[in-house]
Amino acid sequence: MWGLGYNAALVATGAGLLGAAAGITGSFLVLRKRALVSDAIAHATLPGIALAFLVMVALGGDGRSLAGLLMGSALSAWLGLLCVGWLTHATRLSEDAAIGAVLSVFFGFGILLLTVIQSLNLGRQAGLETFLLGATAGMLYSDALTIAIGGGLATLAALVLRRPMLTAAFDPGYAIATGLDVRRVDLAMMGLVMAITVIGIKIVGLVLIVAMVILPPVTARFWSDRGNRVVLIAGIMGGLTGLVGALISATAPNLPTGPIIVLTGSAGFALSLLIAPRRGLLATVLGQHRYQRQVHLRQGLLALAHGHPVYERFTLRLLIRAGLANPDGTATETGRAAAARALLDESRWQVLRADPAQEIAASHYDGLRPIETVLTPDQIAQIDARLAPRPLT
Amino acid sequence: MQLGLAARDGRIVSTDENKTAPLAVRGLTVTYGEKPALFALDATFEAGVMSAIIGPNGAGKSTLLKAVLGMVSPVSGDIRAYGHPVRDVLDRIAYVPQRASVDWDFPARVIDVVLMGMARELGLLRPIRRAHRDRAMDCLTRVGMEHFADRQIGQLSGGQQQRVFLARALAQEADLYLLDEPFAGVDAATEKTIVAVLKSLRDTGRTVVVVHHDLATVSDYFERALLINTTRIAEGPVADVLTPDTLQATYGGRLAQAQLAQILG
Numbered sequence: 001m002w003g004l005g006y007n008a009a010l011v012a013t014g015a016g017l018l019g020a021a022a023g024i025t026g027s028f029l030v031l032r033k034r035a036l037v038s039d040a041i042a043h044a045t046l047p048g049i050a051l052a053f054l055v056m057v058a059l060g061g062d063g064r065s066l067a068g069l070l071m072g073s074a075l076s077a078w079l080g081l082l083c084v085g086w087l088t089h090a091t092r093l094s095e096d097a098a099i100g101a102v103l104s105v106f107f108g109f110g111i112l113l114l115t116v117i118q119s120l121n122l123g124r125q126a127g128l129e130t131f132l133l134g135a136t137a138g139m140l141y142s143d144a145l146t147i148a149i150g151g152g153l154a155t156l157a158a159l160v161l162r163r164p165m166l167t168a169a170f171d172p173g174y175a176i177a178t179g180l181d182v183r184r185v186d187l188a189m190m191g192l193v194m195a196i197t198v199i200g201i202k203i204v205g206l207v208l209i210v211a212m213v214i215l216p217p218v219t220a221r222f223w224s225d226r227g228n229r230v231v232l233i234a235g236i237m238g239g240l241t242g243l244v245g246a247l248i249s250a251t252a253p254n255l256p257t258g259p260i261i262v263l264t265g266s267a268g269f270a271l272s273l274l275i276a277p278r279r280g281l282l283a284t285v286l287g288q289h290r291y292q293r294q295v296h297l298r299q300g301l302l303a304l305a306h307g308h309p310v311y312e313r314f315t316l317r318l319l320i321r322a323g324l325a326n327p328d329g330t331a332t333e334t335g336r337a338a339a340a341r342a343l344l345d346e347s348r349w350q351v352l353r354a355d356p357a358q359e360i361a362a363s364h365y366d367g368l369r370p371i372e373t374v375l376t377p378d379q380i381a382q383i384d385a386r387l388a389p390r391p392l393t
Numbered sequence: 394m395q396l397g398l399a400a401r402d403g404r405i406v407s408t409d410e411n412k413t414a415p416l417a418v419r420g421l422t423v424t425y426g427e428k429p430a431l432f433a434l435d436a437t438f439e440a441g442v443m444s445a446i447i448g449p450n451g452a453g454k455s456t457l458l459k460a461v462l463g464m465v466s467p468v469s470g471d472i473r474a475y476g477h478p479v480r481d482v483l484d485r486i487a488y489v490p491q492r493a494s495v496d497w498d499f500p501a502r503v504i505d506v507v508l509m510g511m512a513r514e515l516g517l518l519r520p521i522r523r524a525h526r527d528r529a530m531d532c533l534t535r536v537g538m539e540h541f542a543d544r545q546i547g548q549l550s551g552g553q554q555q556r557v558f559l560a561r562a563l564a565q566e567a568d569l570y571l572l573d574e575p576f577a578g579v580d581a582a583t584e585k586t587i588v589a590v591l592k593s594l595r596d597t598g599r600t601v602v603v604v605h606h607d608l609a610t611v612s613d614y615f616e617r618a619l620l621i622n623t624t625r626i627a628e629g630p631v632a633d634v635l636t637p638d639t640l641q642a643t644y645g646g647r648l649a650q651a652q653l654a655q656i657l658g
Contacts, residue, residue, distance in 0.1 A: 170496075171490065177464065177483070178512055359537070
């Protein structure tokens with residue numbers, strides 16, 4: 001692949017597939033507002049890895065069978081998940097507190113076990129630490145295949161369950177009322193994230209895998225207001241992040257793959273945060289400024305129409321700059337015409353809003369929108385007929 | 394009726410009517426921690442009628458609906474819909490939760506929310522077809538929201554959100570409608586629209602049960618009322634149930650005499 005080495009191509013493919021699957025399954029977790037559960041899941045894998053190693057060594061193996069280690073990580077992650085659920089459900093602890101407790105206890109226990117394993121001097125323990133931050137140097141074809149199959153299955157399951165998961169995320173009470181078993185849907189949702197975590201820790205490491213689950217959906221949310229599309233965009237975003245991050249890390253020796261992937265995802269997030277249309281920071285700030293100016297102009301015009309003085313300096317400055325007012329605060333020729341138009345528009349709106357039968361049209365009223373954009377000319381003529389005949393200044 | 398009901402309640406109520414009533418609750422007790430939200434509550438909601446559940450804040454009105462729908466587990470009690478355990482007949486029941494119970498910034502359009510009402514028939518994988526969309530649009534038209542189908546739900550006013558929730562319930566094509574404070578914080582036009590929709594449901598034989606907080610409109614909107622404050626205070630036709638005694642018993646000192654006079658006309 002592009003003249004990369006065999007290993008780099010494997011890693012890029014694996015990371016891309018993992019990113020896509022993580023983004024898709026993570027979307028539901030984020031929309032359910034339980035993003036941090038993934039952090040608890042990831043940290044809870046560590047004691048399982050260490051215990052699996054010890055068990056395999058005790059049974060006479062060399063303790064480094066990936067399948068065995070992943071099995072152990074899945075078991076302890078599942079146990080951590082059940083602990084979070086139980087603590088939240090059966091005690092007065094809130095979910096964030098339960099997540100914090102489970103995360104630190106499991107992780108602490110895992111680190112302790114790692115230390116114990118090191119002191120046992122088994123001579124071949126080296127390697128378990130790589131699960132913390134990930135390692136891709138010795139990635140095998142079978143590892144990439146595991147990711148492809150596992151990630152594919154998780155994605156497929158997420159697509160099958162997308163309706164109940166979205167309903168439960170938006171309105172869990174209603175979901176229960178329609179007969180949905182929300183507890184089981186939640187469990188499935190977290191089980192999928194757990195599966196992604198387990199197959200992903202080899203590449204990204206358990207400390208950083210949470211970023212692959214959370215970053216793509218929060219990034220995707222900037223670009224769409226529709227649940228299905230957020231999931232889709234998160235999948236694409238996650239895939240690209242994994243692929244690009246892995247390729248960047250292959251450009252120089254000793255660049256750690258996991259952190260580079262996470263930084264790539266962060267860059268995508270930061271960019272979206274800034275430039276996304278409507279929800280982005282830039283669009284929000286610009287929109288607020290534009291809105292503020294429009295409000296000031298409109299209020300200034302209405303003041304002029306009523307013959308009131310314009311008190312606010314900002315308003316006056318806007319009016320003058322638009323050629324609607326003279327520096328002394330009086331209306332210019334164009335200003336008088338614009339003021340009369342604004343007043344007429346406002347009066348028409350008031351008639352419309354007083355009419356219960358016109359409620360839908362009236363709901364477009366925001367103090368700025370010209371009524372011509374909502375009603376047809378003959379509808380406006382009808383309103384004008386009902387306008388109290390008073391002189392417009 | 395009124396307070397005298399207690400005597401009648403001494404007997405076991407097991408008429409045929411109660412066996413097949415759209416909703417019958419017997420001895421329902423629900424607690425959050427140690428404090429009961431509902432205690433030994435009996436209530437029967439009749440078919441083809443609009444009923445109000447009335448009581449002060451914290452009286453257990455919403456809890457009653459949540460217990461009926463399985464969102465909270467009761468300590469004790471029997472709840473039956475059409476003579477069956479509620480879980481077996483959920484497809485005949487539509488629920489309109491409190492508007493404030495969800496996050497309206499969720500990525501969904503109005504039409505997506507209404508389509509959620511068809512979750513049971515759509516299942517996991519059945520594609521959403523033209524017929525489903527048309528039906529969803531019909532439901533939106535009934536609540537006067539047909540022009541908002543493609544709006545993001547975060548852009549709606551409170552009244553519009555409430556109407557979308559009602560449209561979602563209509564999409565379920567149920568027989569029993571349970572609404573939790575549908576008039577809370579909505580504009581007058583929305584309230585009128587919702588009342589008209591609910592009355593049309595009743596006129597086509599559906600049963601409507603509403604958790605209601607505005608005593609002044611009870612007699613305009615509803616035929617029957619259930620007054621509760623943790624336990625049942627009174628149940629029956631609105632005219633019989635809304636009396637100074639029952640209201641005093643329900644609200645304690647919270648209702649001034651002037652308010653009472655106004656409510657009772």
